[in-house]
Amino acid sequence: MRGTVLERPGEIRLEQRPDPTIVEPSDAIIRLSATCICGSDLWPYRGVDAATGPSPMGHEYCGIVEEVGPDVSIISTGQFVVGSFFASDNTCEICRAGYQSSCIHREPVGAIGTQAEYARIPLADGTLVATPEVPPDDLVPSFLAASDVLGTGWFAAVAAEAGPGTTVVVVGDGAVGLLGVMAAKQLGAERIVIMSRHESRQQLAREFGATDVVPERGDEGVAVIKELTDGLGAHSVIEAVGTRESMLQAIGACRPGGHVGYVGVTHGDLPGRELFFSHTHLHGGPAPVRRFLPELMELISNRTIDPGRVFDLTLPLEDVAEGYRAMDERRAIKTLLCL
Amino acid sequence: MRGTVLERPGEIRLEQRPDPTIVEPSDAIIRLSATCICGSDLWPYRGVDAATGPSPMGHEYCGIVEEVGPDVSIISTGQFVVGSFFASDNTCEICRAGYQSSCIHREPVGAIGTQAEYARIPLADGTLVATPEVPPDDLVPSFLAASDVLGTGWFAAVAAEAGPGTTVVVVGDGAVGLLGVMAAKQLGAERIVIMSRHESRQQLAREFGATDVVPERGDEGVAVIKELTDGLGAHSVIEAVGTRESMLQAIGACRPGGHVGYVGVTHGDLPGRELFFSHTHLHGGPAPVRRFLPELMELISNRTIDPGRVFDLTLPLEDVAEGYRAMDERRAIKTLLCL
Numbered sequence: 001m002r003g004t005v006l007e008r009p010g011e012i013r014l015e016q017r018p019d020p021t022i023v024e025p026s027d028a029i030i031r032l033s034a035t036c037i038c039g040s041d042l043w044p045y046r047g048v049d050a051a052t053g054p055s056p057m058g059h060e061y062c063g064i065v066e067e068v069g070p071d072v073s074i075i076s077t078g079q080f081v082v083g084s085f086f087a088s089d090n091t092c093e094i095c096r097a098g099y100q101s102s103c104i105h106r107e108p109v110g111a112i113g114t115q116a117e118y119a120r121i122p123l124a125d126g127t128l129v130a131t132p133e134v135p136p137d138d139l140v141p142s143f144l145a146a147s148d149v150l151g152t153g154w155f156a157a158v159a160a161e162a163g164p165g166t167t168v169v170v171v172g173d174g175a176v177g178l179l180g181v182m183a184a185k186q187l188g189a190e191r192i193v194i195m196s197r198h199e200s201r202q203q204l205a206r207e208f209g210a211t212d213v214v215p216e217r218g219d220e221g222v223a224v225i226k227e228l229t230d231g232l233g234a235h236s237v238i239e240a241v242g243t244r245e246s247m248l249q250a251i252g253a254c255r256p257g258g259h260v261g262y263v264g265v266t267h268g269d270l271p272g273r274e275l276f277f278s279h280t281h282l283h284g285g286p287a288p289v290r291r292f293l294p295e296l297m298e299l300i301s302n303r304t305i306d307p308g309r310v311f312d313l314t315l316p317l318e319d320v321a322e323g324y325r326a327m328d329e330r331r332a333i334k335t336l337l338c339l
Numbered sequence: 340m341r342g343t344v345l346e347r348p349g350e351i352r353l354e355q356r357p358d359p360t361i362v363e364p365s366d367a368i369i370r371l372s373a374t375c376i377c378g379s380d381l382w383p384y385r386g387v388d389a390a391t392g393p394s395p396m397g398h399e400y401c402g403i404v405e406e407v408g409p410d411v412s413i414i415s416t417g418q419f420v421v422g423s424f425f426a427s428d429n430t431c432e433i434c435r436a437g438y439q440s441s442c443i444h445r446e447p448v449g450a451i452g453t454q455a456e457y458a459r460i461p462l463a464d465g466t467l468v469a470t471p472e473v474p475p476d477d478l479v480p481s482f483l484a485a486s487d488v489l490g491t492g493w494f495a496a497v498a499a500e501a502g503p504g505t506t507v508v509v510v511g512d513g514a515v516g517l518l519g520v521m522a523a524k525q526l527g528a529e530r531i532v533i534m535s536r537h538e539s540r541q542q543l544a545r546e547f548g549a550t551d552v553v554p555e556r557g558d559e560g561v562a563v564i565k566e567l568t569d570g571l572g573a574h575s576v577i578e579a580v581g582t583r584e585s586m587l588q589a590i591g592a593c594r595p596g597g598h599v600g601y602v603g604v605t606h607g608d609l610p611g612r613e614l615f616f617s618h619t620h621l622h623g624g625p626a627p628v629r630r631f632l633p634e635l636m637e638l639i640s641n642r643t644i645d646p647g648r649v650f651d652l653t654l655p656l657e658d659v660a661e662g663y664r665a666m667d668e669r670r671a672i673k674t675l676l677c678l
Contacts, residue, residue: 052676102595102618266611276605279441285618
């Protein structure tokens with residue numbers, strides 16, 4: 001099969017790789033319906049996260065089950081399924097508490113690489129969620145978005161306790177931030193402020209439910225948020241970038257007693273004293289997408305939400321390298337790779 | 340009147356200072372029934388927090404109202420009252436959300452200094468809570484504890500979501516940590532682990548409700564907590580020290596999806612990536628003691644709890660310098676100063 005490999009920072013290649021096979025009895029093999037490139041794939045692509053030699057890439061996926069191992073009993077061949085970037089048993093105490101991405105048996109799907117034609121998914125019964133029927137093609141991008149960016153934006157909004165009557169600020173206008181706007185809207189937020197200086201992203205944010213746009217950043221951005229909120233700060237802040245600066249912006253924009261939901265992989269240290277006196281709640285980490293998948297897949301199936309709109313570039317898998325370049329240069333929000 | 344002043348790090352003096360008077364119409368003047376020394380007073384005493392010249396000391400207090408300003412209508416002279424280390428209006432949106440220590444009109448009582456015979460308390464109606472009658476003398480130490488260390492330990496336990504069925508770990512065996520144990524017990528925790536290597540403190544922790552004692556610290560301590568909790572970590576962790584090391588110990592001891600309540604003033608930076616992947620909830624800051632005062636004062640009045648037991652050294656106010664030395668050298672958990 002063909003699969004994507006990061007040879008070294010900046011160098012993406014589509015290579016011929018062995019077809020995946022059942023390794024553990026709880027595995028499934030899926031044929032990808034589509035795959036895509038994640039903002040977090042840019043960390044190793046840019047050399048910010050050190051890679052240890054050539055690495056298979058991709059951790060977002062949806063597709064048709066081709067084969068299942070002997071211990072798989074819930075998922076069956078022919079089903080259309082969506083899974084998350086951490087395989088999870090969905091039965092351990094941590095999974096049952098809703099933290100499947102910290103499952104005691106979790107396995108990173110990114111180590112397998114889903115920017116490919118086929119993928120082996122571990123712990124298939126716990127990891128995969130099937131639709132009742134194979135969905136129409138036009139819904140595939142939205143199901144693919146549910147695999148990571150939608151689930152991550154949703155978790156951030158839940159962690160930030162977005163809900164009726166709240167003002168929600170979203171730091172980061174990438175796909176996760178934009179879908180954080182969508183999640184906040186679905187969760188009933190009263191006012192949703194996107195911090196963005198890119199017109200096309202501002203526009204999509206407004207279509208997803210943003211009521212205000214703040215282009216300022218850092219301390220200046222925090223000051224504008226304070227002005228918009230009677231000097232208090234927002235009830236809920238979604239952080240979807242992952243730098244020290246974006247975390248400080250998120251914490252600064254939040255009122256005492258408010259909630260920051262952070263899902264950008266935090267790079268750098270946080271000043272303890274500033275965090276202490278901010279009086280905020282801080283919760284985040286790798287999104288337990290599996291917790292939300294049944295609900296999100298239902299909302300997609302009945303066309304209540306259309307998260308696939310974050311894909312503003314569609315390329316065939318063979319053009320994956322151009323897909324990375326377009327995202328790296330911010331010419332694209334998110335690249336869908338069709339098969 | 341006589342009042343305590345930190346001349347420079349390590350040098351505490353009881354000095355003759357002007358009697359306080361009503362400055363703002365919302366002020367009250369109280370005659371202290373007793374006062375005490377806080378663990379956080381040791382930061383400037385030790386020179387860790389820079390002082391800008393001689394500073395009045397003390398922010399814990401209970402006493403009899405001597406005089407009130409013309410705008411004070413709830414509190415009246417002759418009442419026995421307890422207040423917190425931040426004066427608060429108790430009416431703004433932040434106060435109503437339960438974060439009185441971030442009140443939009445807050446004033447630090449520490450700037451006034453309550454290790455003295457009298458104190459001016461700003462925003463008296465919002466800040467002070469009165470008992471129905473002047474309580475018997477033997478309850479004064481417990482009411483004094485409610486002013487800060489009990490309220491702070493209680494907030495930490497609430498922030499850590501200690502409750503029925505939970506395992507709670509307490510990092511720090513000072514007065515706040517010990518009263519965090521008491522709070523966790525009152526909130527219904529099933530198992531309470533104190534991390535302590537001091538026998539007298541371990542003993543008091545057990546009397547307050549601790550079920551387990553772990554003397555190990557750092558990574559070794561985290562490993563012991565993991566062993567005690569099926570490899571998962573505790574549901575709830577109270578952090579009551581305020582160093583980078585103690586924060587990492589607290590975060591490490593907490594399970595994914597668990598809650599860390601931190602009330603030690605955090606000194607140093609927190610590693611973002613470690614926090615991210617811990618998957619914990621982090622909440623804390625200066626305790627909104629005012630939120631809890633009515634409930635805590637009721638529990639003290641009806642003798643359900645006896646937090647005054649954390650005072651293991653009682654000295655007359657004139658020996659305040661010895662009180663600081665005893666706490667600095669860890670000869671005393673907490674010093675009560677009688678008047």
